Amino acid sequence: xxxxxxxxxxxxPAQKTIxxxxxxxxxxxxxxxxxxxxxxxxxxxxxxxFLLKKFFNNEVKTQLEWIKEKGICQKITQYxxxxxxxxxxxxxxxxxGYPKSKKKGINDSFTIDAGGKTISVGGVRVKLPTIGWVKxxxxxxxxxxxxxxxxxxxxxxYIAFAYEVETESTPKSVDVVGVDLGIKELATLSxxxxxxxxxxxxxxxxxxxxxSKAHSRKKKGSSNRCKSKIKLAKHHNRVxxxxxxxxxxxxHYLCKNHAVIVVEDLNVSGMMSxxxxxxxxxxxxxxxxxxxxxxxxxxxxxxxxxxxRWYPSSKTCSNCGCKKxxxxxxxxxxxxxxxxxxxxxxxxxxINLSHCVGGVPPLVACGVSRLAKA
Numbered sequence: 419x420x421x422x423x424x425x426x427x428x429x430x431p432a433q434k435t436i437x438x439x440x441x442x443x444x445x446x447x448x449x450x451x452x453x454x455x456x457x458x459x460x461x462x463x464x465x466x467x468f469l470l471k472k473f474f475n476n477e478v479k480t481q482l483e484w485i486k487e488k489g490i491c492q493k494i495t496q497y498x499x500x501x502x503x504x505x506x507x508x509x510x511x512x513x514x515g516y517p518k519s520k521k522k523g524i525n526d527s528f529t530i531d532a533g534g535k536t537i538s539v540g541g542v543r544v545k546l547p548t549i550g551w552v553k554x555x556x557x558x559x560x561x562x563x564x565x566x567x568x569x570x571x572x573x574x575x576y577i578a579f580a581y582e583v584e585t586e587s588t589p590k591s592v593d594v595v596g597v598d599l600g601i602k603e604l605a606t607l608s609x610x611x612x613x614x615x616x617x618x619x620x621x622x623x624x625x626x627x628x629x630s631k632a633h634s635r636k637k638k639g640s641s642n643r644c645k646s647k648i649k650l651a652k653h654h655n656r657v658x659x660x661x662x663x664x665x666x667x668x669x670h671y672l673c674k675n676h677a678v679i680v681v682e683d684l685n686v687s688g689m690m691s692x693x694x695x696x697x698x699x700x701x702x703x704x705x706x707x708x709x710x711x712x713x714x715x716x717x718x719x720x721x722x723x724x725x726x727r728w729y730p731s732s733k734t735c736s737n738c739g740c741k742k743x744x745x746x747x748x749x750x751x752x753x754x755x756x757x758x759x760x761x762x763x764x765x766x767x768x769i770n771l772s773h774c775v776g777g778v779p780p781l782v783a784c785g786v787s788r789l790a791k792a
Contacts, residue, residue, distance in 0.1 A: 419585060419716055424578035427568070428553040436549055437568060437575050440494055443485055444528035445520045447498035450474065452517055455506070467503030471496060491548040497529035497565075527569035536562040539579065552577075559583075572651035587719045590677040596771030597672065597681045598731065598764045599707065601698045605668050606764035608772035613668045618660035619701040622653065629653055661703050665710060673714040680771045681708065683727040725774045735759055736769035 429437065451470045458465040474495065479485055486492070508514040531537070532547045540560030543553045546568075554577065561581040569576050596608035604615040619626075629650045636643035672679050686704050690696045708724075715722040725731070733742040735752070737759035745752075745763075752766040753759075761769075 419583060419713075420580050421583050421713070421717070422578060422580045423558065424576055425558065426555045427575045427577055428555050429575055433549070433552060434575065436489055437570070438526070439487070439490060440528045440530070440549075440568070441526040441570065442522070443490065444494045444498045445522065445526070447474065447495045448502055449519045450478070451499055451502045452519055455502070467499045467506075470502075471499040474499070489548060491530045491546075493530050493533065493547070494528045501529075525569070527567060529565055529567045531565040536564060537566065537579075538562050539581075544577070572655040573648040583717070585717055585719050588674050590675060590720065592676045594678045594680065594772050594775055595672065595676040596768040596773070597679060598768040598771060599681070599684065599702070599704055600764055601695070601702060603764060604664065604702060605672075605707075606762075606768045607672075608765070608768040610765065612764075613664075615702060616660055616664045617698075617701055618657045618664075620698070622657050626650075626653060626657070661701070662706070665703050665707050669707065669710040669714050673711065673718045673720050676720060678721045678723060678775055679711060679715065680723045680725060680774055681711065682729065682731060682767075682771060683724045684708075685727050723775060725771055729770075729774070731767040731770040732763060734766075734770050736761065736766045736773075 427433075451467070451474070454470055454473075455465045479495065485495070502517065505514070505517040509516055530547050530549075537544075537547070539558045539562070542555075542557050543551055544558060544566075545551050546566065559581065563579040563581050565579065567578045569578070592609060594608075598606045600606065601615060603612045605613040629646070633643065633646040633650050636646050684704050686699070689699050692699075711722050730741055732752070733745045734740070735742075735754040735757065738754060738757040740754055740756040742752075742755070750763050752761050752763045
């Protein structure tokens, strides 16, 4: 299966300048293609990325000497047109809005390859086409790849690539586990284990406010404003990394030690419409949690089961199967009015999810204990 890795580069000032030049050429190519596409469409033509790429290489690129500067990889322009074509493809399918022009310093990135040859990576440095050797802060897996994407985040440059790995069959300590996601506890397992929510944004919001206020007071175009912008971006990146780290640790543990993982298909966009909970829900990263489970279950040869979002896992008694008509968010302990069963609300939901191995809730007669049936 294909996995991707993204790690920070350890660059010299001269190498950072080269990276910025590559990102600038990619940005210029993308914006030129977007403007030309729009102009041709207004004139009644039906443009595509292949037509724009051919015209750019034959007519425009030959007149721009700064693009052909020594040390610049010429493959970055073709990937810029590929990204533009993908953006329009998503727009025509209704999966995104109309493509917008790229701006300097915002999502700077470019993609390069070795002209059809494979690129060998491994260790703490990698040889990039045309650019040369660059160092990394952490060791890379010894493998080969066909292309590399380099991006700038908060003033630092990162390298990302995809590579082929073998699936890893690990001994599973638990056959089936239900996972209930929440705000107070990020994940509650049917086995009783709980993983706390780091609440990265909430714990750092005061510093973010302070940095944002200081940045807004700097004079536009000044060096101090540029410095404050990078400082603010670095702190935002730190908050995002704390969230990603916790999600990776939980999903890695689940997929490596459990044969079947049952989760609920949460309506995240609908939950975000509640302005009282939107900030806390966004800080959890529920979508990213599910996305990581999808590929990690394949890696560790486990199975992911997604239960319908309308299944009342929190309102249903995990002991007898009776369903409550109402259950408010303030009620953190589930008390069954039929059998008198008392249990933590999140644990009750996780146990109910663990019973839905096939993705469909089991049929249990009301008032009959599940334990008695087992």
